[in-house]
Amino acid sequence: MATYADPLALVDTEWVAQHLQDPKVRIVEVDYDPDSAYHLGHIPGAVLFDWRKDLNDPVRRDILSREAFEALNSRAGISNDTTVVLYGDFRNWFAAFAFWIYKLYGHRDVRLLNGGRKKWIEEKRPLSEEVPTYPPATYRAQEPDARLRAHLPYVLNVLGKRGIVLVDVRSPAEFAGEITAPPEYPNEAAQRGGHIPGAVNIPWSKALNDDDTFKDPEALRRIYEEAGITPDKEVITYCRIGERSSVTWFVLRHLLGYPNVRNYDGSWSEWGNTIGVPIER
Amino acid sequence: MRIVQTVDLRAPIELCTESPIGQVQQALADLGPGEAVAVLVRGYADEFTVTAWAKRNGYTVIRVEREGEEARVVLAILPG
Numbered sequence: 159m160a161t162y163a164d165p166l167a168l169v170d171t172e173w174v175a176q177h178l179q180d181p182k183v184r185i186v187e188v189d190y191d192p193d194s195a196y197h198l199g200h201i202p203g204a205v206l207f208d209w210r211k212d213l214n215d216p217v218r219r220d221i222l223s224r225e226a227f228e229a230l231n232s233r234a235g236i237s238n239d240t241t242v243v244l245y246g247d248f249r250n251w252f253a254a255f256a257f258w259i260y261k262l263y264g265h266r267d268v269r270l271l272n273g274g275r276k277k278w279i280e281e282k283r284p285l286s287e288e289v290p291t292y293p294p295a296t297y298r299a300q301e302p303d304a305r306l307r308a309h310l311p312y313v314l315n316v317l318g319k320r321g322i323v324l325v326d327v328r329s330p331a332e333f334a335g336e337i338t339a340p341p342e343y344p345n346e347a348a349q350r351g352g353h354i355p356g357a358v359n360i361p362w363s364k365a366l367n368d369d370d371t372f373k374d375p376e377a378l379r380r381i382y383e384e385a386g387i388t389p390d391k392e393v394i395t396y397c398r399i400g401e402r403s404s405v406t407w408f409v410l411r412h413l414l415g416y417p418n419v420r421n422y423d424g425s426w427s428e429w430g431n432t433i434g435v436p437i438e439r
Numbered sequence: 440m441r442i443v444q445t446v447d448l449r450a451p452i453e454l455c456t457e458s459p460i461g462q463v464q465q466a467l468a469d470l471g472p473g474e475a476v477a478v479l480v481r482g483y484a485d486e487f488t489v490t491a492w493a494k495r496n497g498y499t500v501i502r503v504e505r506e507g508e509e510a511r512v513v514l515a516i517l518p519g
Contacts, residue, residue, distance in 0.1 A: 194460035198491040249451075279484040363451065 160375040163415025167257075167408070168372065169243055169269045171278050177243075178203055184236050184292070187275065188213070188246035188253040190401075195247035199285030201278060204245075205234045206289070209252040209401075213259060221423065227263050228297045235292025238266070245271035245278065249363075249370050254404040258421055262307060264300030270408065273371040280369065306411075308394045308420040310428055314435060317355060322392045324357035325382075327406045328426065332398070333359040335439045338430060339398060346398050348430025352439040354396070358385050362402040365409045378414055389416045396422040396429075440475045440501055440515055448489070449481040449509065459485070460492055467498060467514060475501055475515040486510045 162168060177183045178201070185204040189195045196206045207213060212230055213222055222230065236242060242260060246253035253270060260268040271278070279285065316322045331337045335351030353359070364381050367373055373381075387393055393410055395403040400423025411419040429435055444466045448459045466476045480486050490500050493514050501513040 191460065194488060194492050198488060198495060276482075276484040279487050280482055282483065 162372075162375055162413040164412040166267070167269055167412040168272050170272050170371075171281055171283060174201065174243060174245075174271055174278070175283060180241075182239070183241045183243060184234060185243045185245070186234065186236075186253075186256070188244055188256040190246075190248050190252050192247075195275060197287070199279075199287055200275075201245070202284055202286040202288075203290050204286075205292070207234075207256060209246075209255065213252075213256060219428075221259055221262070224263060224299045224302065227259065227299050231297035231299075232294050235295045237295040237297055240267070240295070242268045243271055244268065245274045247275055248401075249276065249366070249405075250274035251362075251401040251405060254408045255401040255423075258306065258404045258407055258423075262302045264303060273369055276370050305418070306407075306420060308396075308422040310422075310424050310432065310435075312420075313354065313394060313396075313422055313429075316392075316394075317436070321390070322394070323387055324354050324422075325387055325393060325395045325403075325406060325410075326353045326357040326359050327362040327395055327397045327403050328353075328359070329361055330359060332426070333357075335437075339427070346427050348398075348426055350430045350437055352430070352437040353426075354429055355436050355438040357396075357438075358387065360385055360387070360406070362397065362405045365406065372409065372413060375413065378409060382410065382414065389414070392418040392420070394420045394422050396425040398426045399423070400425045440513070441473060442477045442513065443470070443474045445477045445479065447479045448485055449479055460488070463489060463492070463514070467493075467516070470516055475513050478512045478514065479509065480512060481509050486512060489514075 185201050186207055187196045187200050187204045188207045190209050244253040244256050257270050326333050333353045338348040338351045339346035395406045397403040403421050407419055407421040410416040446462050446466050478489050489512050498514050499517040501515050504511040
């Protein structure tokens with residue numbers, strides 16, 4: 159049976175259960191809504207990263223700065239040689255986003271819990287309501303790896319170029335422009351619906367089994383290659399705010415080993431609000 | 440206790456619709472005296488989330504009826 163290109167990027171629930179007391183491992187729950195996740199019970203010893211408060215810049219629309227990332231890790235007792243294991247709510251979307259940020263800032267050993275929070279609870283593994291504290295650690299992040307991220311001008315510049323493909327991982331209704339953002343997510347609304355011209359629609363969830371674990375490498379390869387997303391091309395993934403696209407970025411870059419994959423985290427909430435950029439429906 | 444609304448959380452989330460707990464919260468906000476909300480879930484993880492969230496937020500779990508992988512969680516507001 160084939161293995162994932164980067165087998166160390168993924169751990170299963172049993173591996174986590176065996177490493178709950180491992181001082182070299184820090185488990186981090188990354189939530190969009192901690193009140194309906196982490197605060198109800200979490201993996202014993204896991205610290206919380208609140209996606210909105212901890213992983214985004216508090217003022218401008220951007221991911222957290224290098225300095226803020228260093229401070230966040232220091233507070234969580236994470237040093238540069240810590241093995242960081244990420245999992246979270248909403249089927250691991252925000253954990254995948256955090257994984258992408260860890261790679262962007264050059265962390266060596268970061269892993270995603272296969273199946274996430276849902277699988278851990280489904281297996282009736284232990285949960286804790288105790289919020290742990292760890293002695294602060296020294297953490298030094300690297301300059302962000304620009305090869306992992308696409309900004310709007312970059313996407314505009316490569317539109318239609320041979321060898322570069324865009325994967326829109328949103329639902330077909332969003333791709334078609336029938337939905338921009340639901341009313342309960344006003345910050346994600348867009349003035350226009352549709353998709354970036356030439357993008358291929360492969361919803362992020364196609365990569366997952368029913369229990370939220372990732373499909374096997376052969377199945378994943380078929381999904382993307384049949385849609386023309388092949389490893390010889392540069393791939394740019396996007397969704398609405400960059401979190402679902404982080405899941406597909408993780409699949410292509412770490413599970414299938416595509417060498418050149420960027421996450422366009424500005425995604426539709428940026429593109430669909432920008433005057434003058436081309437849109438397809 | 441009369442069930443006045445049923446929230447079905449059995450379909451996988453896509454974030455194109457309301458968040459699961461958001462739907463439960465909305466249904467509970469409209470409850471009157473003697474009324475209850477039924478929440479349909481698939482799997483233990485969602486049953487845990489709904490019941491733990493309800494207890495933490497001052498609601499009462501009246502009963503949980505399980506059938507195979509699915510459960511029907513009945514929630515209400517009881518006078519303290």
